[in-house]
Amino acid sequence: MQETTIALSDFISTQVLEPWKGIKKVAREEYFTSGHRTCQGCESALVMKLMAKAAGPRSIILGATGCMYVANTTYYSTPWVVPWMHTQLGSAGSAATGTVAALRAMMRKGKMEEEPINVISFCGDGGGADMGLSAISAALQHTHYNLLIFMYDNESYANTDIQVSGSSPYGANSTFSPPGKVHRIMHRRWKKNTAAMLAAGHPDCKYVATVTAGNAIDTMNKVRRALTIGGPTFIHSLDPCPKGWDYDPKYSHELGELATETGIWPLYEVEEGKVKMYGKSKHIASGAFKRKPVREYLLRQGRFAHFVEEDIDYFQAKVDEMWEKWLVPGVIPFAQA
Amino acid sequence: MTPPKTATAKKVDIATARAPRAGSEELISGSEAVAHAVRLADVDVITAYPIRPYDTVMQYVSQLIANGEFDCEYIVAESEHSQFEIVKHASAVGARVFCGSSGVGWLYAFEALAVTAGLRLPMVAMVGNRALDDPGAFGVEHNDALAVRDLGWMLAWVATAQEALDTALIAYRVAEDKRVFLPCAISCDGAFLTHSQSIVNVPTQDMVNSFLPPYDRAEKQLHPDNPITIAPQANEDWVMEIRRQSDMAARRARDVIIEAYDDFNAQFGRGGEPFIERYMMEDAEVALVGMGTLAMPVKVAVRKMRERGKKVGFVRVRWFRPFPTIELQDALSGVQAVGVIDRDYSFGASFFGGVLANELRCALYPMANRPAIVSFIAGLGGREVSTDNVIDITSKVLDAANGGDIDDQDTHWIGVRE
Ligand SMILES: Cc1ncc(C[n+]2csc(CCOP(=O)(O)OP(=O)(O)O)c2C)c(N)n1
Numbered sequence: 164m165q166e167t168t169i170a171l172s173d174f175i176s177t178q179v180l181e182p183w184k185g186i187k188k189v190a191r192e193e194y195f196t197s198g199h200r201t202c203q204g205c206e207s208a209l210v211m212k213l214m215a216k217a218a219g220p221r222s223i224i225l226g227a228t229g230c231m232y233v234a235n236t237t238y239y240s241t242p243w244v245v246p247w248m249h250t251q252l253g254s255a256g257s258a259a260t261g262t263v264a265a266l267r268a269m270m271r272k273g274k275m276e277e278e279p280i281n282v283i284s285f286c287g288d289g290g291g292a293d294m295g296l297s298a299i300s301a302a303l304q305h306t307h308y309n310l311l312i313f314m315y316d317n318e319s320y321a322n323t324d325i326q327v328s329g330s331s332p333y334g335a336n337s338t339f340s341p342p343g344k345v346h347r348i349m350h351r352r353w354k355k356n357t358a359a360m361l362a363a364g365h366p367d368c369k370y371v372a373t374v375t376a377g378n379a380i381d382t383m384n385k386v387r388r389a390l391t392i393g394g395p396t397f398i399h400s401l402d403p404c405p406k407g408w409d410y411d412p413k414y415s416h417e418l419g420e421l422a423t424e425t426g427i428w429p430l431y432e433v434e435e436g437k438v439k440m441y442g443k444s445k446h447i448a449s450g451a452f453k454r455k456p457v458r459e460y461l462l463r464q465g466r467f468a469h470f471v472e473e474d475i476d477y478f479q480a481k482v483d484e485m486w487e488k489w490l491v492p493g494v495i496p497f498a499q500a
Numbered sequence: 501m502t503p504p505k506t507a508t509a510k511k512v513d514i515a516t517a518r519a520p521r522a523g524s525e526e527l528i529s530g531s532e533a534v535a536h537a538v539r540l541a542d543v544d545v546i547t548a549y550p551i552r553p554y555d556t557v558m559q560y561v562s563q564l565i566a567n568g569e570f571d572c573e574y575i576v577a578e579s580e581h582s583q584f585e586i587v588k589h590a591s592a593v594g595a596r597v598f599c600g601s602s603g604v605g606w607l608y609a610f611e612a613l614a615v616t617a618g619l620r621l622p623m624v625a626m627v628g629n630r631a632l633d634d635p636g637a638f639g640v641e642h643n644d645a646l647a648v649r650d651l652g653w654m655l656a657w658v659a660t661a662q663e664a665l666d667t668a669l670i671a672y673r674v675a676e677d678k679r680v681f682l683p684c685a686i687s688c689d690g691a692f693l694t695h696s697q698s699i700v701n702v703p704t705q706d707m708v709n710s711f712l713p714p715y716d717r718a719e720k721q722l723h724p725d726n727p728i729t730i731a732p733q734a735n736e737d738w739v740m741e742i743r744r745q746s747d748m749a750a751r752r753a754r755d756v757i758i759e760a761y762d763d764f765n766a767q768f769g770r771g772g773e774p775f776i777e778r779y780m781m782e783d784a785e786v787a788l789v790g791m792g793t794l795a796m797p798v799k800v801a802v803r804k805m806r807e808r809g810k811k812v813g814f815v816r817v818r819w820f821r822p823f824p825t826i827e828l829q830d831a832l833s834g835v836q837a838v839g840v841i842d843r844d845y846s847f848g849a850s851f852f853g854g855v856l857a858n859e860l861r862c863a864l865y866p867m868a869n870r871p872a873i874v875s876f877i878a879g880l881g882g883r884e885v886s887t888d889n890v891i892d893i894t895s896k897v898l899d900a901a902n903g904g905d906i907d908d909q910d911t912h913w914i915g916v917r918e
C-alpha cells in the first residue's frame with residue numbers, strides 16, 4: 164500500500180485502495196459475515212458485504228435505522244467484523260461527520276495514533292433521500308473530511324413493512340399506497356434523482372456513483388475509489404428487495420440488471436465534476452445498446468401488478484425523457500430553453 | 501482546485517494562549533464563562549447551530565478558535581438534530597465534546613438527546629433556557645431542559661457565571677467517570693445568565709488539568725483496534741437489562757458528584773455544597789425553593805423578610821438530575837411550610853403544579869413531619885420575578901405555615917394579568 168501522508172492540520176491522508184481487476188484479485192477476507200437475519204434474496208445485505216469487503220479492516224462503519232440495522236445487526240449476533248455503530252434514521256451524514264471530526268481532532272492533538280481510517284456511513288432510501296437529506300448535504304460540504312455516505316435504496320421504508328418513500332418508483336403498491344377501488348395509483352411522486360442531485364448540488368464533492376450489487380466488482384471498486392479520493396463522497400445503490408417489490412428472491416440480480424437495461428437505473432460516476440457512464444448504461448448512452456421497454460421490468464414485480472397500459476406508458480415516457488431530453492442523459496435534467 | 505489551507509499546522513499550545521496564567525478575575529457573561537470552561541477542558545469536537553440565547557457561547561467559542569487560542573474540530577451543523585448527532589458520534593470515538601441549544605432547538609434535537617443518554621455517552625451541553633414556541637419568546641423558562649429529565653441526562657441549574665464555569669468542569673469530570681458515563685446539561689437562564697456579566701475567576705490550565713482527567717472511553721471506544729458493535733437491535737430480550745444499567749449509573753452519579761465537589765472545593769477554594777445551596781436555612785421556619793437565577797430576587801426578598809422578623813430561608817436546587825432527595829429532605833425537615841417557585845409549567849399535572857413542585861412533593865412525602873407545600877409559577881417567558889413578587893409568595897407560605905386559608909392544593913400564578 165502506498166504511503167500518502169499529508170499534514171493532519173487540514174487534510175488527513177486516505178488509504179490508497181487500488182481497484183480490483185477481476186474476481187480473482189478480490190480480497191478473500193469478509194468484514195460482514197454471518198449473524199444477520201435479512202430476507203432470502205435481500206440485495207441490500209449483499210451490498211453491505213461488498214461494501215465492507217471493499218473497505219477492509221481499518222474502517223469504521225455506521226449504519227442508520229432500517230432493514231440493514233434492525234434485521235442485520237442483532238444484539239449478540241452482530242455480523243460486523245469491523246467496528247460498527249448504529250445511528251438514527253436521519254443521521255447518516257451526521258454520524259460520518261462526527262466520527263471523522265473525532266478522529267481528526269484526536270489524531271491532531273496526539274490523543275490517538277495517526278492513521279487513515281475509512282469512515283462509511285450507510286442509510287436506506289428513507290433515511291437518506293427523505294429524512295436525512297439535509298445532514299448528508301451538510302456532510303458533503305466538509306471537503307476536508309474523508310467519509311463515504313452509502314445509500315442502499317430498496318425503494319421503500321422496508322423495515323416498517325414497506326411504505327413508499329421519496330425514492331419509491333411512481334405508482335408502486337406499498338402498505339401506505341395500496342391500489343383501491345377509486346384510486347388505482349396512490350403514490351404519484353416520481354423517484355428522486357438523489358445521486359445526481361447531490362453531485363450537482365455539491366460541486367466540491369469529488370466522487371458520487373450509482374451501483375447495483377449485480378455488478379459486484381464495480382460496486383466494490385467504486386467504494387474503493389470513493390474512500391481513496393478523499394473528502395466526502397456518496398454512493399447510491401439500487402437494491403432489489405423481494406419483500407417490498409414482490410417477486411421470487413432468486414430474481415434479485417436479474418431485476419437489478421433489468422433496471423439498468425430499461426434505462427430506469429443509470430450506472431454512472433461523477434468524479435471531480437466529470438460524468439462517466441459505465442456498464443450497460445454506457446452502451447445505452449452511446450446508442451450501442453437499445454433500452455429494453457420498462458414493461459419488461461415492471462411486470463415482473465407484484466408492486467406494479469395493478470398497472471394498466473396507461474400507467475406503463477406514462478412510466479415509459481418519463482424514462483424516455485431522461486435519455487432523450489435531459490442535459491446529461493440519464494443523470495441531469497433540464498434542457499436548454 | 502484545492503482550497504486554501506484554513507488552519508495552520510502548528511499545534512496550539514493551550515496553556516500559553518490568551519488564557520490567564522493564574523486564576524484571573526474577568527468581567528464576563530455566563531456564556532463566556534462556559535466557553536472558557538470548554539477551552540480549559542480541551543474539548544475535541546464542538547458543534548453549533550444558532551438559536552438565542554445559548555448561541556452566545558458558540559460566538560465566544562468560535563472566536564477563541566479563530567484566534568488560535570483553542571484547538572478543536574468546530575462544526576456549524578445544518579440543524580440541532582445533526583448538531584447533537586455529530587457530537588454523539590464523536591464521543592463514541594473517544595473525543596471530548598461540547599454542544600448546546602435553547603428552547604425549540606433543544607427539542608429539535610430530542611431524538612439525539614434520547615439516544616445520547618441511552619448510549620451512555622458523556623456529552624456535556626449548555627442549555628440557554630428559553631420558552632418553547634409558540635408564541636415566540638426569547639426569555640427563560642425551564643421546560644426545554646426539563647423535557648429530558650426522564651432519559652438519563654444529568655441536569656444542573658446554575659445561578660452565576662462563576663457557577664456556570666465551575667459546573668461545566670465538574671460536569672465533564674462526572675459525565676466521563678466510568679461509573680457514570682451519562683450526558684450532562686448545564687442550564688443557564690436565558691438573558692439573566694447567558695447575557696449578564698459578572699466577575700468570574702477563570703482558573704489556569706494547570707488547575708483544570710489536575711482536576712479533570714482526560715476522557716477515556718476504554719473498551720467502549722469505536723476504533724478499528726477495538727471492533728465492537730455499538731447499539732445493535734436488542735428488543736425485549738435485553739432492553740430491560742440495559743435500562744437497568746442506566747438506572748444504576750444514574751444512582752452511582754450521586755457519589756461521583758459528591759466526590760467531584762469535594763475535590764473542586766479543595767483545589768479551587770470554591771464550589772459549595774453539591775446538589776443544593778442553602779441560604780439562611782439554619783433557623784428558617786419557612787423556606788422557598790427554586791432553580792437558576794431566580795436566586796437573586798429571592799435572596800433579596802429573604803433578607804427583607806428577615807428584617808421584618810420573619811424566619812425565611814431559601815434552598816436553591818443546583819442539580820435536578822440526579823434529584824437531591826436526601827439533601828432536600830434534610831434541608832427542609834425543620835420548616836413548617838415550603839414555597840416552590842417553578843419557572844416552568846406542567847399543564848394538567850397534580851395540583852396543576854410545576855415540575856419542580858411535584859418532584860419535591862414526591863421527595864418529601866416519606867418524611868414523618870413533612871412541611872406544607874405551596875406551589876407557585878412565576879417568571880415565564882423571561883418575565884422578571886421581582887423582589888415584591890417573592891415577598892408576596894413568602895407571605896402566602898407564611899400564611900400556610902400559620903394555618904391560614906391559603907390553598908395548598910392549588911398552584912398560584914405570580915405576576916400574571918388575570
Ligand atoms: C425518527 C424515526 N422515525 C421513524 C422510524 C421508524 N423506522 C424504522 S426503520 C424505518 C424504515 C427506514 O427506511 P429506509 O431508510 O428506506 O431503510 P429500509 O428499512 O428500507 O432498509 C422507519 C421508518 C425510526 N426508526 N426513526
Ligand code: SF4
Pocket residue numbers: 200201202203204205206207208230234317321322403404405406407
Ligand atoms: S424487506 Fe427487503 S431490504 Fe428488508 S431485509 Fe427483506 S429483502 Fe432486505
Ligand SMILES: [Mg+2]
Pocket residue numbers: 229287288289315316317318319320321322
Ligand atoms: Mg428503504
